[in-house]
Amino acid sequence: MLAVGGHVLEDFCPTYVRMMTGLAGGVGNTKEELCGALSSGVVILSALYGRANLEESDEAAYRWSALYRERFREALGTTHCQTLRDRVGARSGYREPCAQVVEQAAQVLLGVLEEARRSSGK
Numbered sequence: 584m585l586a587v588g589g590h591v592l593e594d595f596c597p598t599y600v601r602m603m604t605g606l607a608g609g610v611g612n613t614k615e616e617l618c619g620a621l622s623s624g625v626v627i628l629s630a631l632y633g634r635a636n637l638e639e640s641d642e643a644a645y646r647w648s649a650l651y652r653e654r655f656r657e658a659l660g661t662t663h664c665q666t667l668r669d670r671v672g673a674r675s676g677y678r679e680p681c682a683q684v685v686e687q688a689a690q691v692l693l694g695v696l697e698e699a700r701r702s703s704g705k
Contacts, residue, residue, distance in 0.1 A: 584623035587689050591696060592630055602626060608681075609664025618664045620681075620688035621655050627692065632699065643699075651695045658691050659684065 585603065589595045606622040609615055625648045632643040656662055660670060672680035 584620055584627070584685060584689060584692070587692055587696075588623070588627045588630075591627065599626070599630070614665040614668060616664060617662055618655075618659075618667050618684065618688070620685045621652060621662050624651050624655070624688060624692040624695075628695070628699075631696075647695055647699050650698070651692060654691045654695060655688060658687055 585600060588599055588603075592599065603619075603623045603626055605611055606626070607619040609618060610622075628647045628651060629644045632647050634641045634644065652662065659667060661667055667684050668680045671683050
């Protein structure tokens, strides 16, 4: 997900990397919460479409984040970290299933980003 962030955010910096670190492994590597690839994608979408102050609208960030979540769930079947690890690991034979999850999540995110770009005319 960091590669996608580095590609789409002009000012991608170490702060973004640090901000996303704790999201990995279903929040702090507990594997009990939301997949870190989904959370990181929402951070990227919020960096692009979120508001900078309370006077700005947050609707674009909500719209694209909700669409990303929906498409992520369609593609992967769940948003729960351990469930994803179990499903993908059993299916793929990967020792570390997160690599495959992140690859699919990145593809989904790039699709949403392209749709957002077309929608905004940029």
